[in-house]
Amino acid sequence: xxxxxxxxxxxxxxxxxxxxxxxxxxxxxxxxxxxxxxxxxxxxxxxxxxxxxxxxxxxxxxxxxxxxxxxxxxxxxxxxxxxxxxxxxxxxxxxxxxxxxxxxxxxxxxxxxxxxxxxxxxxxxxxxxxxxxxxxxxxxxxxxxxxxxxxxxxxxxxxxxxxxxxxxxxxxxxxxxxxxxxxxxxxxxxxxxxxxxxxxxxxxxxxxxxxxxxxxxxxxxxxxxxxxxxxxxxxxxxxxxxxxxxxxxxxxxxxxxxxxxxxxxxxxxxxxxxxxxxxxxxxxxxxxxxxxxxxxxxxxxxxxxxxxxxxxxxxxxxxxxxxxxxxxxxxxxxxxxxxxxxxxxxxxxxxxxxxxxxxxxxxxxxxxxxxxxxxxxxxxxxxxxxxxxxxxxxxxxxxxxxxxxxxxxxxxxxxxxxxxxxxxxxxxxxxxxxxxxxxxxxxxxxxxxxxxxxxxxx
RNA sequence: GGCGCGGUAGCCAAGUGGUAAGGCCGAGGUCUGCAAAACCUCUAUGCGUCGGUUCGAUUCCGACCCGCGCCUCCA
Numbered sequence: 001x002x003x004x005x006x007x008x009x010x011x012x013x014x015x016x017x018x019x020x021x022x023x024x025x026x027x028x029x030x031x032x033x034x035x036x037x038x039x040x041x042x043x044x045x046x047x048x049x050x051x052x053x054x055x056x057x058x059x060x061x062x063x064x065x066x067x068x069x070x071x072x073x074x075x076x077x078x079x080x081x082x083x084x085x086x087x088x089x090x091x092x093x094x095x096x097x098x099x100x101x102x103x104x105x106x107x108x109x110x111x112x113x114x115x116x117x118x119x120x121x122x123x124x125x126x127x128x129x130x131x132x133x134x135x136x137x138x139x140x141x142x143x144x145x146x147x148x149x150x151x152x153x154x155x156x157x158x159x160x161x162x163x164x165x166x167x168x169x170x171x172x173x174x175x176x177x178x179x180x181x182x183x184x185x186x187x188x189x190x191x192x193x194x195x196x197x198x199x200x201x202x203x204x205x206x207x208x209x210x211x212x213x214x215x216x217x218x219x220x221x222x223x224x225x226x227x228x229x230x231x232x233x234x235x236x237x238x239x240x241x242x243x244x245x246x247x248x249x250x251x252x253x254x255x256x257x258x259x260x261x262x263x264x265x266x267x268x269x270x271x272x273x274x275x276x277x278x279x280x281x282x283x284x285x286x287x288x289x290x291x292x293x294x295x296x297x298x299x300x301x302x303x304x305x306x307x308x309x310x311x312x313x314x315x316x317x318x319x320x321x322x323x324x325x326x327x328x329x330x331x332x333x334x335x336x337x338x339x340x341x342x343x344x345x346x347x348x349x350x351x352x353x354x355x356x357x358x359x360x361x362x363x364x365x366x367x368x369x370x371x372x373x374x375x376x377x378x379x380x381x382x383x384x385x386x387x388x389x390x391x392x393x394x395x396x397x398x399x400x401x402x403x404x405x406x407x408x409x410x411x412x413x414x415x416x417x418x419x420x421x422x423x424x425x426x427x428x429x430x431x432x433x434x435x436x437x438x439x440x441x442x443x444x445x446x447x448x449x450x451x452x453x454x455x456x457x458x
Numbered sequence: 459g460g461c462g463c464g465g466u467a468g469c470c471a472a473g474u475g476g477u478a479a480g481g482c483c484g485a486g487g488u489c490u491g492c493a494a495a496a497c498c499u500c501u502a503u504g505c506g507u508c509g510g511u512u513c514g515a516u517u518c519c520g521a522c523c524c525g526c527g528c529c530u531c532c533a
Contacts, residue, residue, distance in 0.1 A: 030533075038533085045533040077531070161461065162529070191530065218531095240533030241462090250530085271463080272527060279527070309471065309481070315464070315526060322470055325482035332481085335496065356472090365472050368480035375480090427491055434493065445494055454494095 003059050003358045005052070005236075006313060008244060008267040009159050013360055016056065018064065018235055019265060025056055025065045026230040028264070029112070030222060030239035030247070033072040034096035035081040037289045040303060040318065041273040041280050043107060045240045047304055047394070048270045048312040048361065050109040052238070054392050055357055068229045069112040071097055073119050075218050079204055089204050090119075103290045106300035108394045116225040118216065122206045124224040125216045128258045129193045129209045137257040141184030144196030144212045148219075150189040153253045159267060160245035191250050192217035219250035223263075227255065237264035244269050270312045277317055293323065301396055302326040308363040308393060329371075334397045336374050337386055345382030349373065350389045357392060366393075407453045411442050415453055418444065 004013045018025040029049045032038050038046075049069075056065045072078070073093035082089040097117075104111070118125075129146055132138035137152045150156050196214040197205045205213045216224075226234055232255070239248065248267065255263040272279060275286040293303055305326035310316030350373060356366035370389060373381070390397060407415070418433035437444050443454045 032533080033531090042533045048533095075531090160529085189530090242528065242532050245461090245528070246530045247532090270533070272533075274526070277525075279532095281532095305481095306470085311472075313463090314471095317470075317526095319470075321482075325470065328483090329481050331495090362472075364470095364481090365479075368472055371480050422491085425491075431492060438493095443494075446490095446492090 001059070001354060001358050003055055004360060005266065005268055006360050008269050009264075014266060016059075016236060016266065018060065019233065020231070020235075023060070023064050025060055025236070026234040027053065027056065027065060027067045027236045028222070028226045028230055028234050028238070029067070029069040030237075030243055031069040031071050031112075031115070032100050033075055033077055034093045034100060035078040036096060037099055037291065038103060039280060040288045040290065040293070040307070041275075042240075043103070043290065043303070044273040044307045044312075044316065045238075045270045046104065046109055047107060047307045048363075049238055050107075050394050051308070051357070051363065051392065052268075052361060053110055053112075054394055055361075058388075058392060059358075066114070066230065067110075067112040068114045068116065068226065070222060070225050071100075071115060071117045072218065072221060073097065073117045074204065074215055075118075079201060082204075083200065083202065093117075093119075103300075106290060107304050108301070108396050110394075114229045116229060118221040118225070121221065121225050121228060122216065124228050125220045126194070126207075126209050128220060128224050128227070128254065129216075131258045132193065132254065133209060135257060137253075138193055139186065140210075140212075141186075143184050144214065145184065145192055146194040146209055147185050147190040148193050148250065148254060148257075150187065150191070150253065153257055155256070156189075156253050157249065159252060160249050162245060162249070191219060191246065193220050193254070219247055220254055222247070223251050223255040223258070226251075226263075227259065232259040232261040232263075234264050236266045236268060238268045238270070241269040241271055271315045273307070274315050274317045276319065288318075296320070298323045298327065299330075301330060305330055305395065309367065311364055312361050329367075330395070330397065332371075333374065333390075333395070336378070337383065337390075337397055339378045340381055340383040340386055343382050343384055345385050346380050347385060349381045349385045353389050354392070363393070407442060411437065411440050411453065414440070415442075415444055415451065419451055422446070 003016045005016055006012070007014045016025070020026065029046075032042060053065065053067050071093075074089065078089060078093055082092045085092060101111075129138060132148065133140070133146065136149070138146050138148050140146050193216070194208045194212070194214055195217055196212060201215065204215060206215060208214045208216075226237070237248065237251075252263050274280070275284075275288065278284055278286060280287045290300060290303065294300065302323045303326070306318065306322045307316070309322065309326070350370065352369040352373070353366045356362045356369050359365075414433055414436050418430050418437070421427075421429040421433065434444060437453075438456065441456050443456050445452050445454065
């Protein structure tokens with residue numbers, strides 16, 4: 001079953017298949033900048049890419065997909081954070097890289113096969129910059145920084161369809177553009193390949209092109225790491241829509257001018273996650289991290305499910321309610337799974353689910369198809385087929401770990417009295433005591449051999 | 459100003475030129491002393507507004523209204 005995906009460059013659905021003779025699909029995803037915990041919007045992209053990775057493995061074979069996702073561990077934000085905290089850059093970036101990995105694991109994302117860090121590929125970046133300088137696509141400014149000359153690349157703007165960026169200068173944002181442009185560029189459109197060392201960079205510096213110390217620009221990092229680990233031409237390059245311009249546009253310019261080959265055969269961008277109808281931002285106070293949601297009592301799996309309920313190329317409005325819905329939906333799937341025999345069902349029982357997944361990664365339609373089948377009952381379905389769907393979506397249906405919250409002594413005492421009343425079938429008293437527990441914010445779950453107490457869900 | 463996206467039930471969200479998937483919530487029921495869980499049933503004469511094309515439009519076209527994103531921090 002062909003896997004078709006929208007291509008941001010040609011703006012049409014195209015089949016994903018490896019171009020290289022070895023049959024290995026080369027897949028690059030722009031990873032996080034590690035200076036703070038990633039928020040759930042970041043994770044939308046990574047979860048969507050994880051489903052894509054899983055589908056590719058199912059389609060092409062586990063050893064026929066090579067997924068690379070970088071870590072940006074040097075840039076303005078990481079340097080700023082390190083300076084503010086008076087810590088070495090590597091210490092800050094390692095802390096947040098570790099946190100990112102922990103969050104990804106909690107969300108059941110498969111680790112990429114290679115996870116290159118920008119600071120470990122300085123040489124490769126400098127090499128590319130030097131080639132670009134030799135070819136006349138880059139120039140050194142008075143302060144020692146090196147810029148890419150946008151006018152030297154005819155195809156610039158094809159991806160983002162921004163033909164003449166100079167036009168932007170006369171836009172409402174002109175003031176902002178000029179204010180941020182207090183450097184030595186020949187043209188406002190040009191972008192930094194190498195940033196000359198400045199005092200505020202402290203000891204963050206490396207020998208650069210022609211031995212000028214400084215640090216790499218953001219865009220060159222992905223071009224260099226992609227080239228090193230996947231070659232000059234890759235099969236698929238993905239990221240969030242916000243990276244489409246300028247990041248990906250710049251990557252194309254750098255890589256194609258340097259390598260003289262098509263950079264990526266296919267581009268895919270996942271849309272933004274909105275919270276309460278707006279883009280997440282600190283100023284709006286609607287920015288959530290995984291930890292924020294876990295602290296509210298939600299499971300990471302609920303977030304993963306919620307992130308998949310919207311079409312990846314459409315903005316998805318996230319609400320806490322959607323997390324409640326996700327928890328309930330997962331519970332339904334968990335209960336259904338328990339009724340299935342291990343084998344003996346139709347192998348293609350869930351083919352409609354995969355058809356939707358293969359049709360431009362339509363996860364909401366796939367979930368709809370999934371539940372339609374589940375609602376028909378367990379006849380002819382086995383756990384193996386069910387689990388293939390669960391694998392593709394990357395869900396985990398382990399029973400949620402009960403939150404170990406110790407009830408206050410007073411609540412325990414009421415529960416004990418109610419249990420005793422129930423044993424002697426004094427139901428009037430038992431009901432009255434249940435009401436007391438509810439008023440105190442606790443729920444008492446009866447079993448044959450005892451009971452448990454849980455805080456009432458808000 | 460330029461580029462792009464969207465407006466479908468209380469909430470989230472698919473989809474099609476031929477009469478609206480799915481999840482959540484809610485209601486009723488089975489079961490349970492009650493509650494919880496599980497299971498069953500029900501829940502949009504209508505898909506932003508106004509026109510047009512058509513035998514027929516939520517689905518195509520046009521205008522308008524509203525919302526969102528990007529335009530060198532940004533998943």
